[in-house]
Amino acid sequence: MKLASFDDYRVGVVTDAGLVDVTDLLPAFLAELPAQRINWLITHWQDFRDRISDRAQRGPAQDPAGVKLLPANPGASQLFAAPANYRKHIGELKERAVTTGGRSAREQGFFLKAVASLTGSGTVLQLPKGSKRRFDHESELAVIMGREARNVPRERAMEYVFGYSCLIDATMRIEKGIGEEERTMRKSFDTFTPLGPYLVTADEVGDASALSNRLWVNDTLKQEANTRDMIVDIPELIEMISSVLTLRPGDVIATGTPEGVGQMNIGDTVTMEIERVGRLSVIVSEYETVAPRAY
Numbered sequence: 626m627k628l629a630s631f632d633d634y635r636v637g638v639v640t641d642a643g644l645v646d647v648t649d650l651l652p653a654f655l656a657e658l659p660a661q662r663i664n665w666l667i668t669h670w671q672d673f674r675d676r677i678s679d680r681a682q683r684g685p686a687q688d689p690a691g692v693k694l695l696p697a698n699p700g701a702s703q704l705f706a707a708p709a710n711y712r713k714h715i716g717e718l719k720e721r722a723v724t725t726g727g728r729s730a731r732e733q734g735f736f737l738k739a740v741a742s743l744t745g746s747g748t749v750l751q752l753p754k755g756s757k758r759r760f761d762h763e764s765e766l767a768v769i770m771g772r773e774a775r776n777v778p779r780e781r782a783m784e785y786v787f788g789y790s791c792l793i794d795a796t797m798r799i800e801k802g803i804g805e806e807e808r809t810m811r812k813s814f815d816t817f818t819p820l821g822p823y824l825v826t827a828d829e830v831g832d833a834s835a836l837s838n839r840l841w842v843n844d845t846l847k848q849e850a851n852t853r854d855m856i857v858d859i860p861e862l863i864e865m866i867s868s869v870l871t872l873r874p875g876d877v878i879a880t881g882t883p884e885g886v887g888q889m890n891i892g893d894t895v896t897m898e899i900e901r902v903g904r905l906s907v908i909v910s911e912y913e914t915v916a917p918r919a920y
């Protein structure tokens with residue numbers, strides 16, 4: 626199933642007929658915490674899946690182009706990300722690379738992005754106004770967790786996955802001697818993590834270990850790779866993170882970018898597509914005002 630979060634945190638299912646609003650099937654108390662609806666639905670999926678599926682079949686369906694898509698899970702409590710997880714990406718940033726000595730995600734572990742940087746497909750990815758820094762796209766498969774996970778060995782890790790989505794890990798690059806801020810900060814500007822267009826359940830995607838991943842800037846193909854080339858695969862990522870802390874239902878893991886990372890400029894349309902997961906697109910713009918501390 627493809628779950629959509631849209632407008633004022635309504636929840637829908639996208640079928641061949643269109644978007645079916647299923648918000649009224651969820652408990653009324655969630656109207657007080659609307660951003661938590663997807664987390665709640667993931668937690669109670671076994672009890673609600675059939676009801677949601679029935680409604681999705683019966684409709685009525687509307688045109689998904691007529692709604693404002695929100696991040697695939699707007700209430701994610703944690704957003705983990707893998708650095709240096711594709712061999713050919715390691716080294717391509719040259720002097721702008723944080724990674725040294727060819728260390729991959731296996732040695733570096735994970736980092737965090739702020740969940741407040743999430744945005745939906747079809748929205749605007751905003752860069753700091755007037756900035757002279759370099760801002761890059763990173764096309765990544767996102768894993769959305771289905772259950773609490775702590776100390777989960779890789780052999781059992783896939784049982785904890787709820788689904789997948791497309792994720793752009795937008796990044797302000799370091800400039801040696803000028804700006805060498807922490808990774809978390811450079812990747813956490815508002816709107817720097819488009820996630821969507823939908824949250825696709827694991828059963829619909831099937832084997833996620835060999836999915837094509839492509840990204841275009843305007844009409845130019847910039848990144849083209851396959852998840853089979855990950856150094857630390859999805860089960861090992863879950864094993865690694867859950868060895869440190871508890872993953873929660875709805876948490877997001879950005880699995881790392883392949884090679885072909887490059888610059889985004891104002892006015893560009895950045896589009897990425899992952900096989901059986903979907904196609905996400907954003908327009909690059911800038912904030913309306915210059916921040917008091919300008920980057």
Ligand code: MN
Nearest residue numbers: 763794881882
């Ligand atoms: Mn990344």
